[in-house]
Amino acid sequence: MAHLLSKSKYIRGLQCDRALWLDVFNPRLARYTAEQMQRFDRGRDFEFAFKSTFPDGIDLSAELHRNVDAYPERTAQLLDGVHTPTPLRGTPPNLGGEQNSPTPPSCSPKLGELAAPCGLTEECVHEQITLFEAGFLYDDVLVLADVVHQNADGTLDIYEVKSGNALSETYKRDAALQHYVISHCREVRTFNVVYSGIDDFVVTNLTEELATQHNEIARNIEAMKEILRHGEPATPTGQHCLEPYACPYQHYCAQGVRQMSLF
């Protein structure tokens, strides 16, 4: 299913409604400086170094590349692949005779729905598996998580990797959207933001803090969908074009300002 918003579009939309609209309908207008491209490269290198600490991790991007709408289904296949329900408590033992092996009940959630707790079986063992760039879709928002580790009880530990050396508010807003989407698809045990320490990775568990922000995020998403139902907003330029990120559409919006100033 095609997504409407992504993490980067949501973050763009928090900065400017016009930038969100351009990101969705005219992204080719974006221009990034050499310095911004270098920062992206540094971020990728740092992320790669952290992923290397999970030698058995499966990288979905190596299989699916830019086909991002295929990521949630493939993620669900991998997470549910070796799901081994054990017999229900009180199930009579098989005393021989004709074999009758009905398909065991599954606790796999449908995409976009909250996973049901595995109350059906005495013990429900999930494969402990680590995925890179696992995809989750909820509320028309697609997010790809840097590192997702599934525990034996089916819960997930999420690691979002940031190359900065401090935990900024923008990192938290980014993480809050991911927590919102992923926790509506699966049970999240911990959500961690990873950033750079003096000579090691710093891992900060933000699970409780992020869980309090769901209502605000739902409102933001609805507001962004409303923006995208209409034409390009005529938002004027200002300080918001530079903070928290330098907007890649500044040259485009500046043209509009110049054209207006001719009259």
Ligand code: SF4
């Ligand atoms: S340059 Fe400014 S007004 Fe134009 S899209 Fe970017 S943030 Fe919005």
